[in-house]
Amino acid sequence: MTRKLRCYAVALGVTVALTLAGCGGSDDGGTTSANSKGLEKTTIKIGALPIPDPVSLYIAQAKGFFKEEGLTVEPTPITGGAVAVPMIESGQLDISQTNYVSTFAAVAGGKKIKLVADMYQAGANCFVIMVPSNSPIKTVADLKGKTIFVNNLNNIATLAVETQLKVAGLSKDDVKFAEKPFPEMGNAIKAGQADAGWITEPFITANQSANGFRKLADTMTGQTEDLPIAGWMATEEWVQKYPKTLAAFQRAIAKAQQLASSDRKEIEAMLPKYTKIDAKTASVITLGTYPSELNTNRLQKVADLMLEYGYLKSPIDVKSVIAAPASSG
Amino acid sequence: MTGARLLRGAVGAAGFFVVGELVIRYGISDDMDFPPPSTILLETGRLLADPDFLAGVGATLANWALGLLIAICVAVPLGVLLGSLPPVERAIRPILEFLRPIPSVAIIPLAILLIPVDEMMKVSVIVYASLWPILINTLYGMHDVDPVAKESLRSFGFGPLAVLARVSVPSAAPFMATGVRIAAGIALVLAVSAELVAGGVAGIGVYVIQAGSGNRMDLMMAATVWAGLFGVAANLVLMAGERRLFHWHRMRTGAQS
Numbered sequence: 001m002t003r004k005l006r007c008y009a010v011a012l013g014v015t016v017a018l019t020l021a022g023c024g025g026s027d028d029g030g031t032t033s034a035n036s037k038g039l040e041k042t043t044i045k046i047g048a049l050p051i052p053d054p055v056s057l058y059i060a061q062a063k064g065f066f067k068e069e070g071l072t073v074e075p076t077p078i079t080g081g082a083v084a085v086p087m088i089e090s091g092q093l094d095i096s097q098t099n100y101v102s103t104f105a106a107v108a109g110g111k112k113i114k115l116v117a118d119m120y121q122a123g124a125n126c127f128v129i130m131v132p133s134n135s136p137i138k139t140v141a142d143l144k145g146k147t148i149f150v151n152n153l154n155n156i157a158t159l160a161v162e163t164q165l166k167v168a169g170l171s172k173d174d175v176k177f178a179e180k181p182f183p184e185m186g187n188a189i190k191a192g193q194a195d196a197g198w199i200t201e202p203f204i205t206a207n208q209s210a211n212g213f214r215k216l217a218d219t220m221t222g223q224t225e226d227l228p229i230a231g232w233m234a235t236e237e238w239v240q241k242y243p244k245t246l247a248a249f250q251r252a253i254a255k256a257q258q259l260a261s262s263d264r265k266e267i268e269a270m271l272p273k274y275t276k277i278d279a280k281t282a283s284v285i286t287l288g289t290y291p292s293e294l295n296t297n298r299l300q301k302v303a304d305l306m307l308e309y310g311y312l313k314s315p316i317d318v319k320s321v322i323a324a325p326a327s328s329g
Numbered sequence: 330m331t332g333a334r335l336l337r338g339a340v341g342a343a344g345f346f347v348v349g350e351l352v353i354r355y356g357i358s359d360d361m362d363f364p365p366p367s368t369i370l371l372e373t374g375r376l377l378a379d380p381d382f383l384a385g386v387g388a389t390l391a392n393w394a395l396g397l398l399i400a401i402c403v404a405v406p407l408g409v410l411l412g413s414l415p416p417v418e419r420a421i422r423p424i425l426e427f428l429r430p431i432p433s434v435a436i437i438p439l440a441i442l443l444i445p446v447d448e449m450m451k452v453s454v455i456v457y458a459s460l461w462p463i464l465i466n467t468l469y470g471m472h473d474v475d476p477v478a479k480e481s482l483r484s485f486g487f488g489p490l491a492v493l494a495r496v497s498v499p500s501a502a503p504f505m506a507t508g509v510r511i512a513a514g515i516a517l518v519l520a521v522s523a524e525l526v527a528g529g530v531a532g533i534g535v536y537v538i539q540a541g542s543g544n545r546m547d548l549m550m551a552a553t554v555w556a557g558l559f560g561v562a563a564n565l566v567l568m569a570g571e572r573r574l575f576h577w578h579r580m581r582t583g584a585q586s
Contacts, residue, residue, distance in 0.1 A: 049542065050538060076528060076529060077528045079526060083441055083527055086441045086442040087527070090443060091446075092527075181541070183541040183544060183546070187363070203544055275543045276540045276542070276544075278543075281543075
C-alpha cells in the first residue's frame with residue numbers, strides 16, 4: 001500500500017508539473033505573438049450558448065477574423081445567463097454572451113459589467129407564445145388565469161410576454177409564470193403542466209412539426225419590435241485592463257456580424273457545427289438580425305421598457321454601460 | 330452458475346428494453362415527445378464516431394481521474410493520521426460531520442465564483458465530493474484494526490510507525506479501497522454535473538447541453554447512456570481489483586460478492 005501511495009504521489013507530481021508547464025508554455029506563446037500586434041492578451045476564452053444568437057463568434061473563428069487580429073479565441077459553451085456573470089467575474093471567461101435584460105438588472109444591482117459588442121436583435125416571429133393546436137386559448141386575452149412557461153423568470157421572457165398581455169388589457173398578475181427549459185416545454189405543456197409557452201427557435205419549428213403546436217402571438221411586436229436581445233459583455237476591470245485586446249475582438253466580431261446579417265447561408269452553414277441543430281432545421285428556422293454596432297438609442301429602449309414594467313427601480317443611462325469600440329480600425 | 334446469472338440478467342435487460350420500446354411507441358407517446366430505446370441505442374453507437382463527443386469523453390474522464398487521484402492522495406494519509414491520533418480526530422470530527430452532508434452539487438455555483446480556471450474549478454468540486462467517502466472509510470478501517478496484533482508488534486519492540494505500516498494500514502486497506510470505489514461513482518456524478526451547470530470547452534455534460542439546445546433528445550439520452558456505462562465500468566474494474574487484492578478480507582468478514 002505504501003508503495004502504491006508513492007506511485008500515486010509521483011503520478012500526481014508529474015501531472016501537476018505537466019499542467020504547470022502547459023500553462024506556462026501557453027502564456028509565453030501569448031506574450032511573444034502579442035508583441036507583433038501590441039495586444040495585452042492574445043488568448044481569450046469566450047462563453048456562448050449553443051443557440052443561433054452567437055453565430056458570429058463561430059463565423060469569425062472559422063473565417064480567421066480573430067487570427068487576423070492576432071487573437072486566439074476559445075469558444076466555450078455555457079449553460080445560461082445566470083452563470084455567465086460569476087464566470088466573467090472569477091476570470092474563467094474573458095468575455096461572455098449575455099442578454100440585455102439580465103445585464104441591466106445586474107448593473108442596477110451594482111455589478112461592474114460593460115457591454116462590449118452587439119449580438120442579436122429580435123425579428124418577427126423569433127419569440128412566440130405557443131399553445132397546443134386543440135387549446136381553447138385563441139387570443140392573448142384568453143390567457144387570463146392560465147399558466148405560461150418561460151425559460152427564465154424576471155427576464156426578457158416575462159418582459160416580452162407582459163408587453164403582449166398589456167396590449168390585450170391584462171397584466172402579469174392575471175397569469176401565472178412558471179420556469180421550464182426550452183427543450184422540455186413541449187412535453188410539459190402536452191402533459192398539462194402549463195397552458196402556453198414562450199418559445200424560441202429551434203423549438204418553435206420542432207413544436208410545430210412534432211407536437212402540432214400553433215402560434216398564439218408574436219411577442220416581438222409593438223413595444224418590443226426589433227428589441228435588442230443579446231450582446232457580449234466583460235467586466236469593467238477586464239475592459240480597462242485589456243483595451244487593445246477588446247478593440248481587436250470588437251473589430252473581428254463586427255466583421256462577422258456584417259457577414260451574418262448580409263448572408264443567411266453563412267449562418268445556416270455554421271449552426272450545425274456548434275449546435276446540434278441539423279442542416280434541415282437550420283434552413284427553415286426563423287432568425288432575428290445581427291447588428292454590427294452597439295447602438296445606445298436602441299439599447300436604451302430595453303432599459304426604459306424594464307423601468308416601465310418594474311424590472312428596474314430607477315432609470316439606467318445605457319451609455320455608461322457600453323464600452324465603445326476604439327475609433328482606430 | 331455465472332452462466333445462468335448472465336442469462337437472467339440479459340433476459341431482464343431485454344425485457345426492460347422491449348417494454349420501454351412498446352410503451353413509448355404505442356403507449357404514452359401521445360403526451361410525450363421522447364425517443365424510443367431503439368433510437369437511443371442507435372445514437373449511442375453512433376456517438377463513438379462523433380469527434381465532438383469523444384473529445385468530451387476525454388475531457389470528462391481526465392477531470393474525473395485527476396480529481397479522484399488528488400482525493401485519494403489527500404484523504405488516505407489524512408484518514409490514517411486522524412485514525413491514529415484519536416484526540417485530534419475527536420477535535421476535527423464535528424467539522425467533518427458538518428461538511429460531509431452538504432450536497433456536493435450545491436457547491437458548484439460557489440466554486441464557479443471562486444476559482445478562475447474552468448478545469449481547476451471542475452477538478453476541485455470532484456476532489457471535494459470524493460474526499461468524504463475515502464476519508465470516512467479510512468477512519469473506520471483504522472478503528473477496526475485488531476488491537477491484539479498492534480499490541481503484539483509493540484511488545485516485540487516495534488515503534489509506532491512500524492506498527493502503522495505493518496498492521497494498521499494493511500488492515501485498513503480494504504476499507505480504503507471500498508471508499509475509493511464509492512468515491513469513483515460520486516466523482517463521475519460531479520464531473521458531469523459541473524459541466525451541466527457551468528458548461529465548458531468539452532465534456533459529456535457540455536455535449537448534453539448542446540444536444541438539448543438543438544432539440545436533440547435522442548443525443549441527450551445517448552450521451553447519458555455513455556455516462557452510465559462509464560460509471561458501471563469504473564465500478565466493475567474497482568470491484569475486481571478489490572476482490573483480487575483483498576481476498577483475505579472478504580474471507581474474514583464473510584462478505585458475499
